[in-house]
Amino acid sequence: MTRPAASQTARRPVIDDPDDLERRLHLDLIDSYDEEFEMELEDRYIGEDGKPLAIDSLQAQIDRRVYFQELFRLQGELVKLQDWVVNTGHKVVIIFEGRDAAGKGGVIKRITQRLNPRVCRVAALPAPNDRERTQWYFQRYVSHLPAAGEMVLFDRSWYNRAGVERVMGFCSDDEYEEFFRSVPEFERMLVRSGVQVIKYWFSITDEEQHLRFLARIHDPLKQWKLSPMDLESRRRWEDYTRAKEVMLERTHIPEAPWWVVQAVDKKKARLNCIAHLLEQMPYHEVERAPVVLPERERHGDYTRHRVPENILVPERY
Template sequence: MGQKSGRSGGAAAGVSSAIPRAVYERELYRLQTELVKLQEWIRQDGARLVVVFEGRDAAGKGGTIQRVAEHLNPRVARTVALPRPTERERTQWYFQRYCAHLPAAGQITLFDRSWYNRAGVEHVMGFCTDEEHERFLRQCPVFERMLVEDGILLLKYWFSVSDAVQEQRFRRRLEDPTRRWKLSPMDLESLTRWEAYSRAKDEMFQHTDIREAPWHVVESDDKRKARLNMIAHLLASVPYREVPRTPLSLPERPPATSYQRPPRNLQSYVPDHAATLLRGGDRPK
């Protein structure tokens, strides 16, 4: 067995100096402003954009998706994170339930994991048969070529994290009560099956890294850099333009009439929890 740095699953050897928070936040805001422009172009031109986020557990996909969608209109940009298939869905053509979430004209779909579950966790954990896995590897390129041929803009990102950084993030999730929900027995299983997941990913790339829909690898040991790099690449990959907007201005508020607000004691208000903190009173347990 080689050293841990050799088991990065594609991550670069070593991480360069971190980006200062102020620099990161300034550039993130600039990129998010461009994402809003992209959204408006998608909406006006009736384009359809699909972005697939894949990668190992704790690779930073969820945080990046949050930054992408943070300032977008949820009626235009939807994040899709499907649960386990139902009994009925298990009898369908494998890609069928994903098709239901593809965007219509003027919409963006962000897949937080996608049909590639079959090439990863389902294959490694034995949730699908070898025949189903092989069929997926044959059909997936055909399926994606159909999407692209129909005019869908399809971008696929693989977030690559080293085993050492993944383990650090798992430990932080165990210790942080607000993050424990992110850690499941399936996630912990991935620690002991690192090489199996690596082989599955390599085989998946071999079959699905196609010219019409290539994979783009995001080095994600440094989350800030990963987010900036991914969003910048997304913006550079879509031929959007800024859509002129009709100037808006606030109208003059009309003068008050005879309206009177009902007495406050007729309504139920939430307790002023914030005031207890300012007074230094009892903290809620």
């Protein structure tokens, strides 16, 4: 890259106008919330004709406003929870299970949206490869477990064996039974070692899954979410229901109980799940030292070089 010929002396940022400063800070805050509104657009429902369903009624607008108010309040509490987890060295695993399109990903996004990804991270493992299929079943999950001061959210988990693997015939009857013998002891072992295990099942109706699958089919931004396995799961609704019932019955233990989230209404499901999650830990607000922005050092012999025009991204917007 050639050295720029022109130069410009660094100037102190002009923020002398308090009203202008307040306006700019307000705009920055609003911009930080726009991500949630963008996600909101992803949740629009699609009718049988492939067109978005109308949701512009006055009551819908009121409900949406209340939803955002509560969501932002709960996300503020999640930040306090995060600080407490770091401060106390707490370790927690949160498992999200449910049918395809049940809304697991949506609530995970809202939980992690304002948090530090080094503290709260998501584990979404792909199907096991040839080597992993020869390992102890839980082995590939162990490396994702939290250290002190971490929260790990499993977007699907070792319970794949009790669900998709059982229904689709990816495991033998012996492997299936061994899973149910092992998983209670595995989770008790985690709890004894100081890892809190919280398990959520997102429950939706047959009709609601049908509607959400249609939304994915008709929305080009969502079609990537539909895999052949998802479509087959739709056909085998009753098989998945039976598998789910067995799973809940055989793995609901005092040390790591299941919690069922009614998820037909996506927004209510998110708020209910986050509120419940916050109740599972005795967190409190951790006092922080006041943050003071230091003055930037300025040196008379420093000049700022202009960026070469040929490497600037065109400003099309």
